[in-house]
Amino acid sequence: MKYKxxxxxxxxxxxxxxxxxxxxxxxETVRVSRCFTSFRDCRAALVQRCPDVLLxxxxxxxxxxxxxxxxxxxxxxxxxxxxxxxxxxxxxxxLTIHDExxxxxxxxxxxxxxxxxxxxxxxxxxxxxxxxxxxxxxISPAVENIIRQTGSKAVRLTQPEQKILEDVCQGYSNxxxxxxxxxxxxxxxxxxxxxxxxxxxxxxxxxxxxxxxxHILPDGGE
Amino acid sequence: MKYKxxxxxxxxxxxxxxxxxxxxxxxETVRVSRCFTSFRDCRAALVQRCPDVLLxxxxxxxxxxxxxxxxxxxxxxxxxxxxxxxxxxxxxxxLTIHDExxxxxxxxxxxxxxxxxxxxxxxxxxxxxxxxxxxxxxISPAVENIIRQTGSKAVRLTQPEQKILEDVCQGYSNxxxxxxxxxxxxxxxxxxxxxxxxxxxxxxxxxxxxxxxxHILPDGGE
DNA sequence: CAATCTTCCACCCATTAGGGTGGTGGTTAC
DNA sequence: GTAACCACCACCCTAATGGGTGGAAGATTG
Numbered sequence: 001m002k003y004k005x006x007x008x009x010x011x012x013x014x015x016x017x018x019x020x021x022x023x024x025x026x027x028e029t030v031r032v033s034r035c036f037t038s039f040r041d042c043r044a045a046l047v048q049r050c051p052d053v054l055l056x057x058x059x060x061x062x063x064x065x066x067x068x069x070x071x072x073x074x075x076x077x078x079x080x081x082x083x084x085x086x087x088x089x090x091x092x093x094x095l096t097i098h099d100e101x102x103x104x105x106x107x108x109x110x111x112x113x114x115x116x117x118x119x120x121x122x123x124x125x126x127x128x129x130x131x132x133x134x135x136x137x138x139i140s141p142a143v144e145n146i147i148r149q150t151g152s153k154a155v156r157l158t159q160p161e162q163k164i165l166e167d168v169c170q171g172y173s174n175x176x177x178x179x180x181x182x183x184x185x186x187x188x189x190x191x192x193x194x195x196x197x198x199x200x201x202x203x204x205x206x207x208x209x210x211x212x213x214x215h216i217l218p219d220g221g222e
Numbered sequence: 223m224k225y226k227x228x229x230x231x232x233x234x235x236x237x238x239x240x241x242x243x244x245x246x247x248x249x250e251t252v253r254v255s256r257c258f259t260s261f262r263d264c265r266a267a268l269v270q271r272c273p274d275v276l277l278x279x280x281x282x283x284x285x286x287x288x289x290x291x292x293x294x295x296x297x298x299x300x301x302x303x304x305x306x307x308x309x310x311x312x313x314x315x316x317l318t319i320h321d322e323x324x325x326x327x328x329x330x331x332x333x334x335x336x337x338x339x340x341x342x343x344x345x346x347x348x349x350x351x352x353x354x355x356x357x358x359x360x361i362s363p364a365v366e367n368i369i370r371q372t373g374s375k376a377v378r379l380t381q382p383e384q385k386i387l388e389d390v391c392q393g394y395s396n397x398x399x400x401x402x403x404x405x406x407x408x409x410x411x412x413x414x415x416x417x418x419x420x421x422x423x424x425x426x427x428x429x430x431x432x433x434x435x436x437h438i439l440p441d442g443g444e
Numbered sequence: 445c446a447a448t449c450t451t452c453c454a455c456c457c458a459t460t461a462g463g464g465t466g467g468t469g470g471t472t473a474c
Numbered sequence: 475g476t477a478a479c480c481a482c483c484a485c486c487c488t489a490a491t492g493g494g495t496g497g498a499a500g501a502t503t504g
Contacts, residue, residue, distance in 0.1 A: 013319065013340040015347060019241025022248065037341070097235060118235040119259070125237060160481070171428035173460065187482050193462065203490095204461075205430050206393035212434050380450070395490060409452055415492070425460095425492075 004031040005133045010042045010079075011035075011057040011095070016118075020055075023122045030129050039079045050087050053129050055095045056080060058107060077110050077218060084111030091132035095125070100214045101150040104143055114138040155198050155216075164191045166217055169208050226253040227355045232264045233257075233279040233317070238340075242277075245344045252351050261301045272309050275351050277317045278302060280329060299332050299440060306333030313354035317347070322436045323372040326365055336360040377420050377438075386413045388439055391430050 007030055011017050017035040024032050033051065036042040042054075058076025083092055093114035094107045107115060113132040116125050117140055124140065131138035139147075157165065160181075167177040174192065178185040192204070201207045211217055229252055233239050239257040246254050255273065258264040264276075280298025305314055315336035316329045329337060335354040338347050339362055346362065353360035361369075379387065382403075389399040396414065400407040414426070423429045433439055 014343045015245075015317075015340045016238055016241065018344045019243075019245040020237065021241070022244035023237075023241040026244065095237075118237045121236045122240045158480070169427070169431065171423070171425050171431065173425075175460085183481095184483055186484055189461080190483080191481090193464095196462080201393070202462090203393050203395075204427055205391070208427050208430055209391065209393065209434060212431060382451070397490085405451095406453055408454060411491080412453075413451095415494095418492080 002028075005029055005053055005129055006051045007032045007053040007055055007129060008042065008045070008051045009035045009055045010037075010039065011055075012037050013057075016057075020122070024126065027126050030126055039076075043079070043082075046083065046087060046090070050090050052133055053091045053093060054083060055093050055125070055129075056083075056112075057096050058094060058103070059096055059098060075218070077106050080107065080110045080112055093125070093128050093132055093138070098215065099142070099146055101146055101154050102214055102216045104146060105151075105154070106218060108139075115143050116140045117142055157198075161191060161195060161198075162217070164188060165195055165207075165211065168192060168195070168204060169211055169217065224250075227251055227275055227351055228273045229254045229275040229277055229351060230264065230267070230273045231257045231277045232259075232261065233277075234259050235279075238279075242344070246348065249348050252348055261298075265301070265304075268305065268309060268312070272312050274355055275313045275315060276305060277315050277347070277351075278305075278334075279318050280316060280325070281318055281320060297440070299328050302329065302332045302334055315347070315350050315354055315360070320437065321364070321368055323368055323376055324436055324438045326368060327373075327376070328440060330361075337365050338362045339364055379420075383413060383417060383420075384439070386410060387417055387429075387433065390414060390417070390426060391433055391439065
């Protein structure tokens with residue numbers, strides 16, 4: 001019996017973990033040895049032993065319904081950066097429902113080796129796993145399409161723009177933002193105008209709706 | 223060999239469908255005979271033959287990325303209403319990631335027999351399937367908690383309130399909404415104030431963010 | 445019937461948003 | 475260097491928002 005690629009799954013949806021584990025383990029090439037529904041658990045396991053491949057859903061909420069105090073692993077992006085930094089030998093495949101460009105971009109930037117959507121069949125995931133295991137990158141064709149189509153016209157934000165956008169999305173007024181960021185109210189006003197222009201929307205409501213829908217900002221909730 | 227409960231799965235994430243099918247089919251009591259990744263396909267199949275139980279993810283987008291023209295089945299809520307109306311013998315189990323009260327409420331109101339979160343283990347789903355098959359309702363304990371906790375303080379909207387909220391969330395100004403709904407601008411203004419008060423937020427941005435995050439309105443996107 | 449709620453509209457007010465146009469100083473790119 | 479961009483601030487203006495208070499017609503409910 002030939003060697004099977006050893007994989008972990010990290011996904012807060014237990015049902016998805018269990019199901020995917022069954023489906024993947026029917027294959028000849030890959031074996032899912034462990035599943036985790038939180039970054040914390042996975043982190044603890046990685047310290048003990050590393051798999052060949054880590055299948056990672058980055059849309060896991062940081063705190064579940066304000067019950068837990070605070071996670072030491074941050075969000076999916078932070079966790080991914082930590083894994084790729086601390087365990088370079090572990091190949092990470094992002095496995096998510098997110099087909100928004102901003103999410104894909106952030107994930108690819110945090111050192112992920114593969115990106116597969118949950119809308120893809122298991123077969124494609126297996127292909128991705130084999131690719132990344134061999135050291136190749138694997139980006140789902142569907143994802144590549146999105147990158148090609150929306151990547152060119154994607155809005156790039158400077159640092160102050162992003163900071164002000166965050167505050168705008170939290171409902172702060174220009175004077176409030178000015179005080180929070182130690183800027184002139186006029187400057188904030190000017191940035192707000194720039195943001196509206198950059199995103200091509202006509203008012204703050206449309207801006208916020210767009211940002212939330214497309215997950216433009218790293219911290220979707222707050 | 224004893225009879226197994228026949229089930230269909232409807233979920234736009236093929237990977238989830240395949241995995242769950244494998245996991246469920248390991249059980250002694252339930253057999254998933256078919257999977258669908260769109261309401262349209264499922265609808266076509268139901269006309270031919272009905273399962274005992276339908277496992278239904280309602281967060282399937284109506285149009286995928288503006289490619290298809292328009293679905294004849296509407297969104298998950300509409301599809302659920304259609305199924306429970308046209309095929310009363312089919313027991314529907316809502317199977318979603320949504321733990322927001324507004325979504326749960328709408329789903330329960332559209333005649334669903336069970337409600338299970340994807341964060342639950344497969345085991346719980348099997349329990350739910352057996353319950354609804356016997357004619358009982360099954361609401362996940364986690365979901366019942368949410369109903370108890372947030373149900374009492376949930377905001378109830380009147381018809382014009384909802385209509386105006388929809389327009390507000392799309393970024394229309396008071397004069398614009400007034401024209402769209404054939405109302406006085408002053409009236410719209412007054413409703414907007416009521417909405418802010420009802421939801422306990424201080425401005426429109428916070429209102430819109432809340433509505434989008436909690437899926438207060440049936441039509442999340444548009 | 446009285447109480448209550450909803451729907452609708454009105455006027456007052458201060459603050460904010462949004463659009464335009466302008467400038468300075470700094471960094472980066474070619 | 476010089477063009478381009480960025481960060482920052484300023485003044486102009488109109489329109490919209492948000493808060494207060496008020497009233498009238500209609501339906502619902504006890």
